[in-house]
Amino acid sequence: xxxxxxxxxxxxxxxxxxxxxxxxxxxxxxxxxxxxxxxxxxxxxxxxxxxxxxxxxxxxxxxxxxxxxxxxxxxxxxxxxxxxxxxxxxxxxxxxxxxxxxxxxxxxxxxxxxxxxxxxxxxxxxxxxxxxxxxxxxxxxxxxxxxxxxxxxxxxxxxxxxxxxxxxxxxxxxxxxxxxxxxxxxxxxxxxxxxxxxxxxxxxxxxxxxxxxxxxxxxxxxxxxxxxxxxxxxxxxxxxxxxxxxxxxxxxxxxxxxxxxxxxxxxxxxxxxxxxxxxxxxxxxxxxxxxxxxxxxxxxxxxxxxxxxxxxxxxxxxxxxxxxxxxxxxxxxxxxxxxxxxxxxxxxxxxxxxxxxxxxxxxxxxxxxxxxxxxxxxxxxxxxxxxxxxxxxxxxxxxxxxxxxxxxxxxxxxxxxxxxxxxxxxxx
RNA sequence: GGAGAGGUGGCAGAGUGGUCGAAUGUACCUGACUCGAAAUCAGGCGUACUGCAAGGUACCGUGGGUUCGAAUCCCACCCUCUCCGCCA
Numbered sequence: 001x002x003x004x005x006x007x008x009x010x011x012x013x014x015x016x017x018x019x020x021x022x023x024x025x026x027x028x029x030x031x032x033x034x035x036x037x038x039x040x041x042x043x044x045x046x047x048x049x050x051x052x053x054x055x056x057x058x059x060x061x062x063x064x065x066x067x068x069x070x071x072x073x074x075x076x077x078x079x080x081x082x083x084x085x086x087x088x089x090x091x092x093x094x095x096x097x098x099x100x101x102x103x104x105x106x107x108x109x110x111x112x113x114x115x116x117x118x119x120x121x122x123x124x125x126x127x128x129x130x131x132x133x134x135x136x137x138x139x140x141x142x143x144x145x146x147x148x149x150x151x152x153x154x155x156x157x158x159x160x161x162x163x164x165x166x167x168x169x170x171x172x173x174x175x176x177x178x179x180x181x182x183x184x185x186x187x188x189x190x191x192x193x194x195x196x197x198x199x200x201x202x203x204x205x206x207x208x209x210x211x212x213x214x215x216x217x218x219x220x221x222x223x224x225x226x227x228x229x230x231x232x233x234x235x236x237x238x239x240x241x242x243x244x245x246x247x248x249x250x251x252x253x254x255x256x257x258x259x260x261x262x263x264x265x266x267x268x269x270x271x272x273x274x275x276x277x278x279x280x281x282x283x284x285x286x287x288x289x290x291x292x293x294x295x296x297x298x299x300x301x302x303x304x305x306x307x308x309x310x311x312x313x314x315x316x317x318x319x320x321x322x323x324x325x326x327x328x329x330x331x332x333x334x335x336x337x338x339x340x341x342x343x344x345x346x347x348x349x350x351x352x353x354x355x356x357x358x359x360x361x362x363x364x365x366x367x368x369x370x371x372x373x374x375x376x377x378x379x380x381x382x383x384x385x386x387x388x389x390x391x392x393x394x395x396x397x398x399x400x401x402x403x404x405x406x407x408x409x410x411x412x413x414x415x416x417x418x419x420x421x422x423x424x425x426x427x428x
Numbered sequence: 429g430g431a432g433a434g435g436u437g438g439c440a441g442a443g444u445g446g447u448c449g450a451a452u453g454u455a456c457c458u459g460a461c462u463c464g465a466a467a468u469c470a471g472g473c474g475u476a477c478u479g480c481a482a483g484g485u486a487c488c489g490u491g492g493g494u495u496c497g498a499a500u501c502c503c504a505c506c507c508u509c510u511c512c513g514c515c516a
Contacts, residue, residue: 038478045478045485052485055497059446068496075496225505246438246475367475375457377475 001364002103004096008034017106020113020326030099037092044085051078101205102212105361107326108335114325120338121325126309127318129342134404138345139395140276143169145406146424149277160274161266161281168424172397172410173284175417177259177390180286180311184387188307190257190288195237197260198228203240206366208332208358215267218281230263234287235384242291243366246377252370253300254291257387259284277391278350284390290383293370294360297381301357305337308353308387314413317396318342320349334359339388341396352392355385 007014011027018025054075061068107113112121143149148169154162165173184190198220204210209217209232218230231237238258247254262285273279288307292300305321312319324336333356340349360379363369369377401409407425410418 041478041485048486049484051496056447058496062446072496079496 001101001361002106003360003364004100007100007103014106018104020107021104021329022115022327023104025103030096033092033096033099037089037096040085040089040092044082044089047078047082047085051075051082054078098211101365104331105329105334105358107329108357108359111329111335112323112325113327115327116325117328119325120322120328123321123323123337125318125320126313127316127342129318130344130400132344132402136344136399136402137406138276139398142398142402142406142408143277146408146426148424151276159281161279163277163280168418168421169394169398171418172414172424173390173394175414176393176397177284177286178417179314179414180387180390181257181259183311183314184257184286184288184307188255188257188288188310190255190307193234193238193256193258195234195241195258195260197231197237197263199231199236199240200226200228203236203243204229206240206243206368207236207362208330208365209236212331216265218263218265231260232264233262233384233386234258234260234285235289238287238289239291239362239368239382239384240366242363242368242380242382245368247291247368247370247380249293249370249372252291252293252380253296254289256289257286258289259286259390261285277395280391283392286387286390288355288385288387291368292381292383293372294378294381297357297359297383300381300383301335301337301355304383304385304387305339305355308339308355308385311388311393312339312341312352315393315397315411317393317400319352330354330356332356332358332361334361337385341392342400343396344399344402350392352396353386353388356383358382358384 002014007027007030011031015025015027054071057071058068058075061071112119114120137145140149140151143165146167146169148166150164150166151162154164157164181192185192201210204217217232220228220230222228237260238256241256242254262283263281266279266281269279277283288304290297290300290304309319309321319339319341322338322340324333324338329336336354336356338351339353339355341352342348343350359381362382363379368380368382370380372378397411397414398408401411403409403423405425407423410422410424415422
């Protein structure tokens with residue numbers, strides 16, 4: 001959510017900056033709502049003040065045992081207008097909130113302006129793209145050859161976009177998550193977290209998935225009660241830890257690492273990435289979350305992105321970092337780096353991590369604050385990034401480390417997690 | 429799932445229709461005393477909106493209702509605790 005003061009005082013500027021995201025916002029209805037709100041709120045509060053003062057008089061008179069009927073008649077005349085004013089004001093405030101909570105975040109000043117993913121800017125590349133002297137396979141064929149990856153059975157169990165992993169491939173998948181968590185906690189200063197996989201709508205509103213993106217979520221009905229939702233990312237439960245709290249400044253930054261499954265309905269992703277592990281309804285991710293003071297967040301964003309890159313480097317996977325342009329950023333983000341890993345079978349880089357600084361956008365929705373040097377509560381900044389998406393990392397390893405006989409080398413850093421296994425082969 | 433109790437300021441805890449945004453204790457901040465500290469004493473100490481200011485308004489789990497007036501009464505929901513049952 002954007003600062004409503006900003007919307008009131010410089011709507012043209014806000015509209016201009018949102019336009020760079022491709023969102024053409026007409027502030028005319030907002031300005032009209034605000035104008036009515038302002039006068040009506042003053043009038044309502046004035047009436048409330050009169051009522052309060054007269055009611056107090058009634059109390060005093062009755063306390064003395066005197067007759068209060070004259071004053072009661074007077075205050076009774078306020079009643080109808082007051083009720084109408086309060087009701088209308090509630091409607092106005094609801095409409096204003098509906099408008100503001102649907103506005104995306106403002107792009108940072110240093111974010112390149114662009115229309116879509118073609119305007120993203122590559123920042124760096126790391127690693128040597130492997131050269132193969134044999135006909136390479138994609139991860140689906142490699143996985144099948146290892147007898148470790150079965151999409152047909154998963155389709156029987158559930159439906160499309162699910163998978164069953166088996167044997168050493170399943171173990172490698174687990175090893176990756178363990179390795180990522182261990183690295184972030186031991187070397188990057190994050191505290192490990194275990195968090196709920198089902199959340200309520202307030203949490204999803206806090207991080208910005210609701211109200212606009214309900215169709216991307218799996219909902220769990222609970223009869224009469226409010227539904228729960230399967231988390232689309234650990235960002236939701238972890239960031240919402242600080243919802244409605246005031247954190248002492250000396251505890252910042254909060255740094256959390258959390259490994260969870262993620263569930264996405266992938267509505268509207270139609271025929272994209274139907275083959276393989278790239279786009280599933282359920283996948284594992286190790287998420288990094290930081291809660292910082294405003295002046296710390298830009299540096300924290302750089303640090304957090306480096307933490308994710310470190311995983312790729314330790315695994316020896318070639319990648320590049322791009323900065324998303326204004327038109328390609330997520331709803332809540334102020335600035336986003338994507339890390340893209342090299343996938344030989346696709347002959348291209350594919351997203352494996354997305355690291356964002358949300359500024360105060362989520363914090364304002366969540367009322368996540370800290371006590372600043374003046375002792376006053378102030379909105380914190382929130383950040384998160386994948387460190388990394390486990391399923392896609394598995395894909396990258398299978399494809400980049402494949403050998404002519406269909407076996408796959410295990411990266412050195414993972415071997416301790418694999419009981420010393422150095423190569424995955426069909427016999428293993 | 430059944431029965432009961434309860435949700436008030438950082439924490440503890442009073443308040444069952446009127447001058448209550450809310451006693452008291454504690455924690456915290458400032459000052460006095462002290463070489464310094466402890467103890468003691470005095471003062472301060474929620475959030476948000478609005479106003480140049482004085483001030484005004486809202487908030488006692490959430491949402492409705494009754495009333496001139498609600499922390500207090502009524503209804504629904506959420507959550508917590510205790511006991512019983514069930515259970516990874």
